[in-house]
Every structure is written in structure tokens, then in C-alpha cells.
Amino acid sequence: MTTAIRASGAPTVRRSDEAMPESYEEFRSWSPRQRSGILRGPDGRLRALLYAQQFDRALLEQLVALAERIRSAEPEGAFRAALSRALRGRAAALYFQQPSTRTFVSFSLAAQGIGMVTEEIRSPERASLVKGETTLDTLLTLAELSDCVILRHDDPEAIERFAWEIHDRGLPTRLVNAGSGADQHPTQALLDIATLISRFDLSRTDPPLTVGIVGDLRRARTARSLSYLLALYPTVRQVFIAPPDLAMGRDLVTALEERGVTLVETTEFDAVIEELDAVYLTRMQDEYGETSETVRALFGNYRLSSERAARLRPHACVLHPLPRREELPIELDRDPRTRHWEAVHRGRFLRMALLLHMFGKDTTDLS
Numbered sequence: 127m128t129t130a131i132r133a134s135g136a137p138t139v140r141r142s143d144e145a146m147p148e149s150y151e152e153f154r155s156w157s158p159r160q161r162s163g164i165l166r167g168p169d170g171r172l173r174a175l176l177y178a179q180q181f182d183r184a185l186l187e188q189l190v191a192l193a194e195r196i197r198s199a200e201p202e203g204a205f206r207a208a209l210s211r212a213l214r215g216r217a218a219a220l221y222f223q224q225p226s227t228r229t230f231v232s233f234s235l236a237a238q239g240i241g242m243v244t245e246e247i248r249s250p251e252r253a254s255l256v257k258g259e260t261t262l263d264t265l266l267t268l269a270e271l272s273d274c275v276i277l278r279h280d281d282p283e284a285i286e287r288f289a290w291e292i293h294d295r296g297l298p299t300r301l302v303n304a305g306s307g308a309d310q311h312p313t314q315a316l317l318d319i320a321t322l323i324s325r326f327d328l329s330r331t332d333p334p335l336t337v338g339i340v341g342d343l344r345r346a347r348t349a350r351s352l353s354y355l356l357a358l359y360p361t362v363r364q365v366f367i368a369p370p371d372l373a374m375g376r377d378l379v380t381a382l383e384e385r386g387v388t389l390v391e392t393t394e395f396d397a398v399i400e401e402l403d404a405v406y407l408t409r410m411q412d413e414y415g416e417t418s419e420t421v422r423a424l425f426g427n428y429r430l431s432s433e434r435a436a437r438l439r440p441h442a443c444v445l446h447p448l449p450r451r452e453e454l455p456i457e458l459d460r461d462p463r464t465r466h467w468e469a470v471h472r473g474r475f476l477r478m479a480l481l482l483h484m485f486g487k488d489t490t491d492l493s
């Protein structure tokens with residue numbers, strides 16, 4: 127057993143059976159899967175959720191089932207009453223350095239719905255960062271003051287460095303990634319896959335389920351995280367549909383191939399549209415750098431026009447993490463195959479389920 131001394135003096139016990147990196151540089155050199163050991167607590171629960179690869183199927187399905195139970199609970203019933211007390215006395219600090227509507231509001235309501243109090247920094251220009259404080263010191267302040275930090279930042283390294291510091295200093299604070307640059311957004315992927323699970327058997331083999339992921343795959347963090355979660359069901363055929371300059375990152379393609387996932391990459395949405403059981407659309411992520419006029423012009427081929435929607439299979443399911451631009455016209459909201467608003471609705475309950483899990487309160491009676 128090794129012990130780490132918490133900043134305020136209380137020792138935190140670490141497991142002795144897992145290799146631990148000695149430094150942040152060593153931690154950074156490990157793959158996300160290797161890193162997951164130190165992102166779990168001694169009880170095996172997630173302490174810091176950074177990447178979708180930290181989920182296994184059992185945990186994913188457990189969270190989806192708990193979220194569904196919460197969603198369908200009687201508003202006045204005993205289960206809802208127990209939920210509202212589950213994390214009473216705990217505080218969540220939301221630090222959102224990038225804009226957000228759905229993720230921010232659903233995390234905030236989720237935390238409050240299970241009894242937590244919440245505080246937020248949404249305008250870093252009004253925090254001590256303008257006095258020259260580093261992002262890390264700002265985050266360490268939130269870690270000292272709260273029980274859980276929910277972080278959205280444009281630099282994926284911000285959350286990795288913070289997770290390392292939480293671990294290395296032995297802090298008990300939980301940490302959740304609410305969007306790390308163009309890299310990952312694991313909780314958005316949770317609610318997207320939960321919506322797919324409610325519609326399809328993801329393990330079916332005859333024929334296998336085919337999911338098309340469309341648009342700016344190079345920079346859409348939600349698409350990357352969803353793809354990793356879908357890979358937990360290796361029979362699912364993933365079809366990446368993107369213009370050449372916005373193709374999915376090679377790191378993810380290689381990781382999926384190593385896991386034996388059936389993967390198709392194409393630039394032609396029209397060539398595959400009739401094969402798809404589910405379509406996941408994304409907008410152009412132009413906040414992450416220059417996008418040439420040529421690519422902008424091409425992007426029109428990756429929208430679900432009414433002509434394309436007419437060619438989609440009758441049972442298909444259409445998702446979009448939102449915000450949308452032209453790729454999913456509002457007229458399609460009335461098409462029963464589109465489920466993006468249902469996914470938004472699920473967001474609050476999945477985030478409740480995740481926080482309950484992280485604090486060990488996901489037992490049947492929530493005790």
C-alpha cells in the first residue's frame with residue numbers, strides 16, 4: 127500500500143496492485159486505457175471521467191438503466207424523494223471556459239436534482255485568470271472548495287493535467303469532462319448511445335447494426351466519444367462519412383481497428399445513406415482553426431436534406447449533438463426518425479446517474 131497525503135493532511139489510500147505513473151510526463155505518455163487506473167477510486171468507481179474509453183459495457187448499461195429508472199420515476203414518489211437527498215451536503219463547481227447551453231444546464235440541474243449545491247465560472251474574464259492566475263491554479267481552487275469539478279476547456283491538456291494533479295495530491299475531488307477541445311465529450315456520447323440503445327439491439331449480428339457518423343469528424347469531440355462507446359459493441363458497423371480534409375483522426379481509426387470493429391470510411395453520404403440504421407450528424411467545428419472555402423462549400427454534401435431524408439430507411443434513427451446549423455433542417459424535427467430532442471431530454475438523467483455512480487450512491491435505495 128502506498129499513501130498520498132492530501133493537501134489538508136488526510137491520507138488517501140491507493141491500490142497497490144496497479145502500476146502508477148511517477149510524473150505527469152509519464153502519465154501523458156500512457157494511452158487513455160492505461161491511464162484509466164489512476165482515474166478510478168479504490169472502490170473501482172470512476173473518480174475522474176476524461177475519456178469514453180474509460181467505460182466498459184457493464185458500467186455503460188448500468189448508467190443507462192439507472193438514468194431510465196430516474197426518468198420514469200413518479201415525480202412525487204419515494205424514489206424521487208430519495209434522489210433529491212442522495213448527495214445533500216456535496217458541492218459541484220462547473221468551470222466552462224467554452225460556450226455551452228445543453229451540457230451546462232443539464233449538468234447543473236442534474237447535480238441539483240440529486241441534492242448538490244452548484245457554483246459556476248462561465249466567464250473566465252471575470253475570474254482571477256485576468257490577474258495572471260493559471261488555469262491550473264483556478265482549477266485547484268475549485269478542487270479545494272467543492273466535491274466535484276465539471277470542466278469544459280478548449281485545450282484537452284487542461285483536464286489531463288488537472289486530473290494528474292488531483293491524483294498526485296491525493297485530493298478526493300471528482301472530475302468530469304464536459305468537453306475537452308476537439309478531443310472528447312464522453313457524457314454527450316452517453317446520452318447519444320442511450321438513445322440508440324432505447325431503439326436498437328446494439329449486439330445484433332444478423333444483420334449487424336450500421337451507424338453512420340457524418341460531418342466534421344476530425345474536430346467533433348462528440349463524434350469521437352460516441353465512436354469509442356459504439357466500439358464496446360464490436361458487431362456495430364461504423365461508417366465514417368466526411369470530406370477528405372475533415373476525416374476522422376487516425377488515432378481513433380487505428381484504435382478501433384485494433385479492437386476488430388468493422389469500419390467503413392467514405393466521402394459519399396449519398397452512396398451509403400440507404401444502408402444506415404442510425405445517422406449521427408455533426409456541424410462544422412470552425413472554432414478549431416481555419417476551414418477553407420473549398421471545404422465549406424463541400425460541407426453541404428453532409429447535411430440531411432429532405433431528399434436525403436426521403437432515402438433513409440423507415441426505421442432509421444437520426445441524432446445530432448446540437449447546436450445545429452444547416453446539416454439538420456428544423457423541418458425534420460417532426461419526422462419521427464429524428465431523436466435529437468429526445469437525446470437532449472435524456473441528458474439530465476444520464477448525468478445524474480453518472481454523478482451518483484461516482485459518489486457511490488447508485489445503489490437501489492440510494493443509501
Ligand code: NCD
Binds near residue numbers: 229
Ligand atoms: C457539442 C459540443 O460542445 O461539443 N455540443 C454539446 O455539448 N451538445 C457539439 C458542438 O458544439 O457541435
